[in-house]
Structures are given as C-alpha cells and as structure tokens.
Amino acid sequence: MIRTRFAPSPTGYLHVGGARTALFNWLYARKHKGTFVLRIEDTDAARNTEAARQAIFDGMSWLGLDWDEGPDRSGDLRSPSSSSYYQSQRKPIYDAYFEKLLAADRLYKDGDAYRFRFDRKPITMHDLVCGEVTIDYRDESNTPDMVIKRSDGSYVFHFVNVVDDLEMEMTHVIRGEDHLMNTPKHLQLFEALGAQPPQYAHIPLILNPDGSKMSKRDVGAAVGDYPRQGFLSAAVVNFIALLGWSSKSDDEIFTLIELVDRFSLEAINRAPARFDFEKCKWVNQQHIAKISKETFADLAKPFVEAEKLPITENYAAVISAVKEKVRLLTEVPAAIDFLLTDNAQQDEEAVAKAKANPNSALLPTLADQLANGTEWSAEIAKEAIGEVAAANGAKAGQLMFPVRVALSGRAHGPDLGDIFAILGKERTIERLRSF
C-alpha cells in the first residue's frame, strides 16, 4: 500500500514550491490508490502560529488537495499515542526512539545536546528521480555528526522527520531537491533504528524568472495570493504540475483528475524550472474556457461585487459575453462595467479616436433608424448598421468601431450583438445619441 505525505512547517504562507511538492505526493497517492498524509512540522515554536498553520490548510483546500490522514481528519491509524499529526504533540514518540538510539550507543553528548554518530562509510541513495547518488561519510570534515537533540531538550528536524516517516509507515517521500543532501543522514538514522527507509524522490526547485530562489514576496510565490489575483485553482494546479514534470505529449491543459491519470515520477525532470507568470495566466484562460458559464459567473461574482458593481437581472448574459475574453477573474469587472452601469469609466483614447472617425457622424442617423423601428433585436440592430452605412457610402465594418465606442466607451469588448442585446433598445439609442 502506497503512503505519501506532505510535511510542511508553518511559515505564514504556502510556497508555490511546497504546493507542487504536495501536489506530486497527492497525485502519486491517488494514482496508486494509496494514502496521502498531511503532517505539520511545527517544531520551530517561533514561527508556529495559528495563522501560519491556517495558511497551509487554506492553500491545500483551495488547490483541492485533500488528505486522508492529518489534522482534522479521522483515521489517525499511524499515530498510536497522541492521535496527532502535529510534531509538537508527538514528543513521547520521539523520546522512545531517542532511547533506542541511546541504547544502541549511537548518541553522545556535546554540551547538553546529543549528537548522532554517523557510520563512517559511503552512503548510496537510490532516488526515484535522481538515480544513484553516493555521499562518502568517511570524510568526517564534510559530514560532521549531527545534533538530534538540542541543549533545551527539543529534537531537530532530521530526527523527528525520520521518526515520523517510520512511525507513519511512509512508503514514498517526494520532496524538494533542497533535501537531497539530507537524505543520507536520514538513511543513516533509519539504519540505526533497524528500519526500512521509504523510497525517495527529489524534485527540482522552482525559481524566479531570473533564476533566483523564490521567496514570499516574489510574484507567484504564495499560493494564498492566487485566489484574489483571479486564478482558478485548477489552472494553478495545472501550471505548477508543468514545472518540472511533463506529460510527454503535446497536451498541456489538464484537470486534477486528468493529472492523476497521467502522473508518474519517471517523467519528472532534473533541472530547476523558472516561474513564468505569463504562461500561468494563459493556462488560467484555458481553464476559464473549459468551465461552464454558470460556474464562471459564480467565480467572477465576488470580483464584480468588490468593484461595487450591481449584479443586475441579466448578469448571466453579461458575464457570458466576456467569458472567452479574460485571462483572470480580476479582469471581469472592467470588462463588463459599461453593461451594468451607465457611468462606467471610458477609455479616453478610444473615445477620441472614435470621434475623429468620420463615420461617427452617422451615429444619430443610426439611433433614429433604431428608434423608428417597431421591432428590436440584436440582429435587427446589426442589420441597421449595415443599412445606415450603405446609405452613406460607408462599409458596415467602418461604422462598427464608432458604434462600439459609443456603446461601451472602449475599443475592445464583447461582440456587438451581445452589447445590443444586453443594453436593450432604449439604452442603445440613448448612448448613440449622447456620444
């Protein structure tokens, strides 16, 4: 039975690299009908706050990565004494393993701290991504014995991490490449405890566009920023999966379910990938195109309301007019404000350009024709443009630009037919006349 885990420490935000680590572990577990565990490594008291822990849960939830075992989940099978997946609450377990190492004579005091005595031999790891990597522990200057228990009695990361992976019976540990050099240390610990280590897979890091390390303030670094930036979680999941992993096909747009089907550790790359925000936005657009109009309307609503725009009766029609035209949900309000209100901000440049267009002189004529007509529909309005244009020696296409600007106040926007239909006869005529 496959068991994978994501073991973040609360730092105040969920890093996009951590999110991808979580995703790969989750995908691997789901693909093999295994168990995905969430474990909070909160041994650093200074950073361990409620808000910091919540950032992890919120990020995971938003991404759609549910865990089978972990905080707020039942079925804490592998946590015998404390039924907890917080390291801060597992001290008795660590104490027991500490005694084992002590009894095996693998520990010695250094001041009030305890160091683990490494076996002085070459350690070879068989990494599922990196292949065989050997670190020679005969070179003591390069690999000093490590402290596993501090002077204040607390345990360090390496020790608790190994004990937890052992106790929780993890079969696979998929983590960032920054842990590659830690792995032989962990292997030594497993061996000293007489336990079988899990299989390791170290995935390449995600870097900034300039190749530097991504930190909290860098664009795209914090998962918590994505929702308010107008991203769909499915798009973010899709995009980060593509950083360091490939489906080996020309397809790039996948849902979480499709990723489960296609994922494999063998297809993970070795070189670090750089974060491309532009492509991330493109992936988002592709996902917006895939969801239903209803879903899109629901997702966009908070952004529309945030701009104090009224949700009118024809909101559904309004929103579907721009569904194929935005990359981010944050672009929606500015794309539809002129349809929801009569005092939307106008694009001065487009207005000036339209007024300079000789065909704008035909707008009153068009308004009159529409006003005189007994019937009204988007099609009739479009035909009217053609008729007015023809009667005045112009082409319909030439008149459409002034009409568009008169009705929307900008050069780009929804299909003219949609604008006519949404605005209705009276408002269309009014805007044509007042331009």
Next chain:
RNA sequence: GACCCGUUCGUCUAUCGGUUAGGACUCCAGGUUUUCAUCCUGGCAAGAAGGGUUCGACUCCCUUACGGGUCGCCA
C-alpha cells in the same frame, strides 16, 4: 571553499545514437469573424564550450564554463 545535482528556442518542455531537433507561452505577420475576442495559418527563436567513443552524438564518457542545492543546537 568543499560536496552533490543539473545545462535543448527568452521561458516551460519533447527527443531515451540516425528527426528538416517537435509542441506550448511571449512577440511578429496574414486569415476567419461585416465589430471585439476566440480561433486558424505562418514566422522569429535552441542542443553552453572543447575533447573523445561511434559509420553516425542533443543523446554515451571526460574536461572546462555556467546555474542550482547543501554544508545549523532552521525546517
């Protein structure tokens, strides 16, 4: 500095000894849409460098360069 890992268009990537080195993002040019967008077509653009091995190397080996990671009583 030492030790690890890596290096294909600007970016994400395909290629597992024989390809005109393919796709995607971005950008540019056409086309469709009587409008906007979508979309379609085309274009720009890559094997870090130098040595080997081989009939043949982006692919295997070595060296160098460059990039990343790690060297904590952080995780």
